[in-house]
Amino acid sequence: MERFDTVVVGAGMAGVTCARMLADAGRRVVVLEARDRVGGRIHTDRAAGFPVDLGASWIHGIEHSPLWELVQALGIPTREFTVGSFQAGGRPMEHFDGSGRPMDAAASERWISDVEAVDAALVEQIDASAAGDSYLVATERALDASGLDAERIDEIREFFRHRVEEQCGAWIGDLDAHGLDEDGIDGDEVIFPRGYDELPHRISSGLDLRTAHVVNAVTRRGDGWTVRTVDSEFTAADVVVTVPLGVLKSGAISFEPPLPAAAAGAIERLGMGVFNKIFVQFPERFWRADTYVIRALGEAGERWHSWYDVSSISGIPTLLTFAAGPLGRHLQTRPDAEVVADSVRALRALYGDVVGEPIASWVTRWGDDPFSAGSYSHLPIGASHHDHDALAGPFEGGLHFAGEATWGAEPATVGAAYRSGHRAAERILGRSVDLAEFAMQAAERTADRAPRS
Numbered sequence: 001m002e003r004f005d006t007v008v009v010g011a012g013m014a015g016v017t018c019a020r021m022l023a024d025a026g027r028r029v030v031v032l033e034a035r036d037r038v039g040g041r042i043h044t045d046r047a048a049g050f051p052v053d054l055g056a057s058w059i060h061g062i063e064h065s066p067l068w069e070l071v072q073a074l075g076i077p078t079r080e081f082t083v084g085s086f087q088a089g090g091r092p093m094e095h096f097d098g099s100g101r102p103m104d105a106a107a108s109e110r111w112i113s114d115v116e117a118v119d120a121a122l123v124e125q126i127d128a129s130a131a132g133d134s135y136l137v138a139t140e141r142a143l144d145a146s147g148l149d150a151e152r153i154d155e156i157r158e159f160f161r162h163r164v165e166e167q168c169g170a171w172i173g174d175l176d177a178h179g180l181d182e183d184g185i186d187g188d189e190v191i192f193p194r195g196y197d198e199l200p201h202r203i204s205s206g207l208d209l210r211t212a213h214v215v216n217a218v219t220r221r222g223d224g225w226t227v228r229t230v231d232s233e234f235t236a237a238d239v240v241v242t243v244p245l246g247v248l249k250s251g252a253i254s255f256e257p258p259l260p261a262a263a264a265g266a267i268e269r270l271g272m273g274v275f276n277k278i279f280v281q282f283p284e285r286f287w288r289a290d291t292y293v294i295r296a297l298g299e300a301g302e303r304w305h306s307w308y309d310v311s312s313i314s315g316i317p318t319l320l321t322f323a324a325g326p327l328g329r330h331l332q333t334r335p336d337a338e339v340v341a342d343s344v345r346a347l348r349a350l351y352g353d354v355v356g357e358p359i360a361s362w363v364t365r366w367g368d369d370p371f372s373a374g375s376y377s378h379l380p381i382g383a384s385h386h387d388h389d390a391l392a393g394p395f396e397g398g399l400h401f402a403g404e405a406t407w408g409a410e411p412a413t414v415g416a417a418y419r420s421g422h423r424a425a426e427r428i429l430g431r432s433v434d435l436a437e438f439a440m441q442a443a444e445r446t447a448d449r450a451p452r453s
């Protein structure tokens with residue numbers, strides 16, 4: 001049995017941040033990670049010779065973002081890509097109407113202003129919503145009041161449905177009316193041309209980090225905790241559990257004594273959505289040179305609706321599309337080739353035969369992965385943003401939770417994971433940890449790290 005001041009469970013962004021801050025303060029800390037890699041839901045695949053981010057890609061808004069400040073301090077290059085969080089406009093997009101016909105600039109502008117107008121009315125409907133109202137109920141009220149014709153309403157309805165699927169991985173009728181309240185984007189969005197995983201790798205550099213350690217029990221012992229894997233035991237005064245909400249829901253880790261009601265209730269009420277990525281590379285580009293996003297509206301986009309041009313990462317014409325919510329769960333049961341063929345068929349319905357046969361593709365299954373059991377957290381009907389922060393604890397005896405699902409101000413993001421790891425470290429140390437200083441130390445420690453691609 002090995003003894004530490006703190007055991008951190010999970011080496012995603014929350015876990016490595018918390019552990020690094022504790023280690024910087026001179027604490028003896030070990031990180032136990034189930035997978036054979038660091039980063040969790042930040043996962044860059046470089047097998048093809050260029051980075052493919054299978055998990056997180058974006059910083060969703062760089063203004064007032066401590067995560068952006070950290071990335072800047074580390075000198076990690078980024079590229080502006082502002083429409084990553086399902087905006088209606090913002091950067092050049094190619095739109096197709098409900099029948100799959102290309103829309104001209106005037107029709108696109110009308111569509112964007114339709115969405116903006118109904119979105120403004122939606123804010124009022126959400127403010128006026130009653131406990132138990134779903135996001136679907138609130139959107140239907142806003143659409144009813146819009147006075148638009150049936151076809152335009154259908155297109156906006158479809159957009160709202162897809163926005164919930166992409167931002168929450170959930171069906172619109174299951175999301176609480178307040179489920180997107182914290183979804184604001186401040187400033188431009190950026191992606192990582194060298195791969196997002198450089199960030200958790202650099203933060204975790206030098207830590208005592210044990211991969212292939214699947215934790216199955218966290219037990220209170222006297223004045224501390226024992227954390228068990230199938231063949232090892234670690235004891236510590238404090239434990240920080242950063243595994244995804246889906247893993248907590250699955251019961252894969254047993255807690256003794258059982259979790260207090262505040263934690264158990266939050267785990268039950270919060271939802272874990274499914275959001276999967278499909279990258280497809282083509283022999284030739286068939287979309288416009290300045291296009292950020294291709295979007296099909298209404299019926300034409302019922303199943304596959306949005307494709308993001310990420311060709312600049314590999315230099316090969318590449319579109320990224322998403323399968324989320326019920327469609328995402330369903331497609332996890334289908335073979336990759338079928339999923340890719342289905343999405344390419346949808347593109348051919350818009351562009352015709354100029355859409356060539358794919359030359360490479362990547363398909364994720366985050367909902368089937370036992371170490372994430374979903375993609376990110378959201379608010380089902382009846383849950384509240386307070387549930388996120390309530391889950392963080394700390395609970396009696398020094399039990400802490402961190403991770404995106406524990407940060408109510410911007411859950412479901414890398415930024416939330418970072419902030420929650422910082423909060424747990426501050427609570428354990430009993431003092432504040434300056435983020436600018438932390439970023440500077442991380443930069444100095446890893447200044448000699450060569451780019452990994």
Ligand SMILES: Cc1cc2nc3c(=O)[nH]c(=O)nc-3n(C[C@H](O)[C@H](O)[C@H](O)COP(=O)(O)OP(=O)(O)OC[C@H]3O[C@@H](n4cnc5c(N)ncnc54)[C@H](O)[C@@H]3O)c2cc1C
Nearest residue numbers: 010012013014034040041056057058215403404413414417
């Ligand atoms: C497809 C996809 C796209 C996304 N896109 C974005 C985006 O563009 N921008 C953004 O900000 N966010 C995005 N997110 C969300 C973002 O990736 C997460 O919010 C963030 O990375 C979560 O970090 P975390 O530390 O909370 O959890 P994780 O990164 O999941 O870390 C938890 C760790 O715990 C480990 N673990 C699990 N079970 C055990 C166990 N029993 N024992 C030991 N270890 C265990 C896991 O292996 C994992 O490494 C995306 C997520 C997905 C899935």
